[in-house]
Amino acid sequence: MSLRVLIAVTHLLGAGHLTRAAALARGFARAGHATTLVSGGTPARLNDLDGARVVQLPPVRTAGTDFRTLLDENLAPVDDAYLARRRDLLLDTLRSTRPDILITELFPFGRRVLAAEFDALLEAARGLSPHPLVLCSIRDILVASSKPERIEETHARLLRDYDAVLVHGDPGFLPLEASWPVNERIAPLIRYTGYVDESEESVPAAERRGxxxxxxxxxxxxxxxxxxxxxxxxxxxxxxxxxxxxxxxxxxxxxxxxxxxxxxxxxxxxxxxxxxxxxxxxxxxxxxxxxxxxxxxxxxxxxxxxxxxxxxxxxxxxxxxxxxxxxxxxxxxxxxxxxxxxxxxxxxxGQPPPPSLSIPTDGVRQSVALAAGLVRPGPALHRSIDWRPLDEALERAGDRGFSLGFWWRDDDAAAETPQLDRLLRLARRYEAGIGLAAIPATIRPSLAARLAEEEGAFALVHGWSHANHAPEGEKKAEFGSHRDVAIMAAEAERSLQAARASLGARLLPVFVPPWNRIAKELVPVLPRLGFAGLSTFTDRTRARPAEGLVQVNTHVDPIDWHGTRSLAEPERIVASLARAVERRIAATADRDEPIGFLTHHLVHDEVIWWLCEKLIAHLAARNIRFLPPDACFGMETRLQLRSNEI
Known part of the structure; x- marks a missing residue:
């Protein structure tokens, strides 16, 4: 799908901001998107932009680091009429391009001296129908104001006007928090892209001299x-x-x-x-x-x-x-x-050559993919979600003295991947517990190494190989009623042993049948195989479906599996969460069962990630955090004893 992209940048001292914005424009153009770069700084020679159009505003610059005083190209202070010409050309460009994606470079984190110009641009963008996806593009490090009210003003603009913030850096090397006070309100907007490399040419090996x-x-x-x-x-x-x-x-x-x-x-x-x-x-x-x-x-x-x-x-x-x-x-x-x-x-x-650092420099490609992924076909994904049905349900539960828990299960883990790393970083950011349903037959050593870094993450046993044994025409299942119970029991026992050998103390003996389907005859056998927990997808009918077995299920899945296989409508997801709360208030569901959120990190697109972050941040703002999975299944004491024995 070809998109229309408008990037607005004004560099005031060096040309680094323009260079980075131009690299993004080039990347969007190469991906087939009609791209316009609006530059408001001193005109500079740019490398071939591969078809991206450049609009030069009447330029402004500063003398040294005095960013409060704007000068024209003759180093004379600019007046209101000069700024008005800039603004008019900028708004004319917006109206003529009618972008699907609008990107402002640095603003609102910086360029306060041009706030009126950017505010006019954002207001005009909100007036377009449909209005564009609005993104902010920033480098890895910002210079934060010492005045709290200015930080709050920036955050208010972000929450009001922006869908996401593209951080052109690597959180493993330099997280944005190192230079800017990222709070739980704006954290869901943050998207790391890796570093933007203006040159894609390979670097030839050469003898080093000089x-x-x-x-x-x-x-x-x-x-x-x-x-x-x-x-x-x-x-x-x-x-x-x-x-x-x-x-x-x-x-x-x-x-x-x-x-x-x-x-x-x-x-x-x-x-x-x-x-x-x-x-x-x-x-x-x-x-x-x-x-x-x-x-x-x-x-x-x-x-x-x-x-x-x-x-x-x-x-x-x-x-x-x-x-x-x-x-x-x-x-x-x-x-x-x-x-x-x-x-x-x-x-x-006299020192050795520097080490090789595995820091991503494919920020252009990732930025284009992230931005395009946030533009959904059909109805636009609004930057604000109506959480009122969920909030009202939670308030009713609180008024009646019910303390409801939430937990998070993610399925199909096997190895450390960029998607898994993103999932775990998201959980860590919000101090959220998470249970990773890992497929024993495909577990790799990297999964154990990654889990060792995450205190709130545990693995669960996700079947054996996630193979479908259901007859053609029936719903998929690996441990369904069409297989012999003895065969399935042997396979489940093998699964637990293999997962435990791979993951050690980071594994909980909880069985998660693939596709959330399990033969009822197999359930009472699980404790004899060494399992202490079971998790599927629906409200449980009994907390202990068998002696020695605790069941904690999941209840809300954000993916539209039978349609787009992308994000289900946010209103439906919020309604599902609210209904789960209401069922517990009405006692039609077990009040002691935490409400389970189910994700599948390997198939998430950007809008699914977006919703996950929005939900977790919204609950965290109400002081609700996903429970650690060992606590959900009552295994904290057992794990502590095992740890002491080790």
Whole structure:
């Protein structure tokens, strides 16, 4: 499905924001989507955008880090009429493109000085019918205001206007929480994409020789260039290559060239920078976003001099994280001198090459997939869900003194996968317990290793191989009534033994029959095989269907299995949850049975993930968290005893 995409970006100092936005525009265009990039900063040369259209607004910029004062291209302060021309062109572009997806780069996390312009854009987008999916695109690190009211203002805008936030980073390396106060209200909006790499070309292997010095596109790197040229007079046994950004004035550039020793080449930044970096023994640079991606791709030793003027913290935080991973050494900006830099270079050249870091750099592809996945065919998925039926049911239960529990079961686990990692990170973020129904015949060692990291996650026994033994035309089942009970009992016992051997103490002896179907004759046999629990899908009729066996079922599944196989209508899901609560109030269901939410992480698309996060966050906001599965089945004491024995 071809979509219309509009990306709005204004860069005020360097060109990093524009570079990243342009990479996204290129990615959407390559995927066949009609893409428009609206740039409000200083015009810059962009690489081929593969058909994406560029609209240049009357440009604004700042002098250094004074982000409160906007200047035009002649460095004169802009007036209201100038800003009005920008806004009118921006809104005209919105109306002419009528996007399916609108992406604002950085705003509302930043660009407060242009808030009126962005607010006008978002208001106009809300007036379109249908209104577009609205996304925010941000880098891995933000600079948070010290004023709580500004943080709250940002969160209010996100909740009112945005469907998701694309964080172009990796939570395993640098979670957004390291630089921004992510709370339970905005957490469901966060989508990590991996780092955005503006260049998709492969990095050729090369013999490493010499030192490459680079800076961003602004003049902020001038102190680094000057210190590097003077340091080159100390480190004379290596060739040097100093690449100067286009933001440095010609006069300053000429001075750098004129003062450089003969073993130092000084030239403007080049499009083949990656090739130079791949052949360098050492990189000396600031610690901007694009620079970090370049270093990760090329694997060069690095000295980082993070930009810290104007209370900027972004580059220092990124540099420290790279240093902690053994990838770089840091020379603080306030300690920068030729002698200090030369000393750091000598030390770094004597150290081993940096380790290989498995940090994803496919952020363009992931961003396009995430955005396209959030645009559903048919009725639009609204950013707000009407939770009132569920809330009212919970309030009635509270008024009558009922304390209802919720638990979470996810089926078909076998190994650590990106989907499983996302599931477990989501559970951890909300302190939610989760039971993973694992298929014993296909369990891999990586599953045990991943579970060992998650205190609230336990595995359950999901049949044997998830094979369908039902006759043709009947509902699928692995342990259904059409098989011999003795054969199924032997297979179930084998399942428990195999799962326990693979997963150890992270396994609960709870049987979860595939497709939630089990022959009634097999149920009383389960305790003799070593099982202490059973879980299917429906309200249980008895808490203990057999001596020594506790049953805790699931009741709500967000997937439309018989239709789109994507998300069922959110209203139906909320109604199902509310009915589950009402049945317990009316005592038509066992009040002591936690209400079970059933997911299947391997088949989730983005809208299913979206609903899961929305639900978990909504319950967490009411101080309701999914119970640990060992508590649901009354196994905490037993597990503690077993742990002590081990």
């Amino acid at each position: 030192i490459v010095v680079s800076g961003g596109s602004s003049a902020a790197s001038l102190p680094l260039y000057r210190a590097a040229i003077e340091a080159s007079r100390i480190v004379i046994d290596r060739p040097w290559h100093v690449l100067v950004g286009r933001g440095v004035a010609e006069a300053e550039f000429a001075t750098l060239q004129a003062t450089a020793p003969s073993h130092v080449i000084v030239e403007r930044a080049r499009p083949d920078f990656r090739h130079l970096l791949a052949g360098a023994e050492l990189s000396v640079s600031q610690a901007g976003y694009n620079t970090a991606v370049d270093l990760l791709r090329c694997g060069a030793r690095a000295i980082l001099v993070p930009f810290e003027a104007g209370q900027e913290t972004e580059q220092r935080l990124r540099a420290e994280r790279l240093k902690a991973r053994g990838f770089a050494e840091i020379v603080p900006e306030d300690e920068l001198s030729p002698e200090r830099l030369a000393e750091a270079i000598r030390q770094r050249l």
